[in-house]
Amino acid sequence: MFYHEPASARAGDALVHCLPDDGGEVPPTLGRVVDLWAQARPNRFHVVHQADWIAGLFCGRFDFSDENNALKLGHDPSAGCWIFDAAALPFDATALPRVFPPATAMGSVTPAMSAQYGLSPACRVFTGTTDGMAGFIAASGLDNLQSGTAVTSLGTTMVVKAVSPNRVDVSKNGIYSHRLFQNWVAGGASNTGGGALLRHFSASEIEALSARIDPGIPSGLNYYPLVAKGERFPIADPELPDRSEPRPDDRVAFLAGLLESIARIEKAGFDLMRAHGVPYPVLVKTVGGGSQNQVWLKIRQRILGVPVVRAENAEAAFGAALIALRGGRNT
Numbered sequence: 001m002f003y004h005e006p007a008s009a010r011a012g013d014a015l016v017h018c019l020p021d022d023g024g025e026v027p028p029t030l031g032r033v034v035d036l037w038a039q040a041r042p043n044r045f046h047v048v049h050q051a052d053w054i055a056g057l058f059c060g061r062f063d064f065s066d067e068n069n070a071l072k073l074g075h076d077p078s079a080g081c082w083i084f085d086a087a088a089l090p091f092d093a094t095a096l097p098r099v100f101p102p103a104t105a106m107g108s109v110t111p112a113m114s115a116q117y118g119l120s121p122a123c124r125v126f127t128g129t130t131d132g133m134a135g136f137i138a139a140s141g142l143d144n145l146q147s148g149t150a151v152t153s154l155g156t157t158m159v160v161k162a163v164s165p166n167r168v169d170v171s172k173n174g175i176y177s178h179r180l181f182q183n184w185v186a187g188g189a190s191n192t193g194g195g196a197l198l199r200h201f202s203a204s205e206i207e208a209l210s211a212r213i214d215p216g217i218p219s220g221l222n223y224y225p226l227v228a229k230g231e232r233f234p235i236a237d238p239e240l241p242d243r244s245e246p247r248p249d250d251r252v253a254f255l256a257g258l259l260e261s262i263a264r265i266e267k268a269g270f271d272l273m274r275a276h277g278v279p280y281p282v283l284v285k286t287v288g289g290g291s292q293n294q295v296w297l298k299i300r301q302r303i304l305g306v307p308v309v310r311a312e313n314a315e316a317a318f319g320a321a322l323i324a325l326r327g328g329r330n331t
Contacts, residue, residue: 007031
């Protein structure tokens, strides 16, 4: 199952008894775990995210995760515990991981991995983070995080994040906050982005047609392009349809309208977060494939009203390396 796929109603029913008496939404990752577990009902297993799986392969243990990946599994980073009654789960609660902050040492690489990849036997493995947070860290760094620091990751989908003085969670609008050491990073993930463009254009067409767009002139078109049906942020609606009509005959005009509309969704995300106490950015650093398009950067800058620049370090892998560096410095 992909991260944007909703859990089944059956999974929700199975988990409703685990939630607090005052109600609350089923954590989306936990719902998907129940759906996957129900296919085979194994007696023993570990719940792992992608980063946990890779780290586990290197150090030989699969009983841990990090605060960022575990957030949507139902871990409360403020209280350091699960938001649900683990004893009431339909499977053995020992399958859940122990949760640590990013950059926490989990052990050294196994002899087999050391031999296979030529790593020193003393090489250590640290807890990681989500791809979105790794992209944020790559762009922002870890040394000078201040309120108003904002990063938009524009790949297949779009993720906007900004440093906030307080934790902000508004589930009805898809806003959630990650803990990043002593800071909070609030944001949301939209199902718009490059994947929505690729429904209509090839990558080479986007590059060629973008060069013919004047980024300073509004397109006059208003779309809500989505990768597939359903949106998470700034509108939380699993049934929201892609809206890419009416389509002009001029393909340059059509692309300009799509680029501009995605930029408006980005602004709507920052505006929504500001309404809930997250400072509006003074500068947006951007990563992902969409950050390569200079015309799109200028369109976004016009609509957001603040400078939009391609981050000097745009790869999420660089953010992961910074986490490992911090972990190494702390041990």
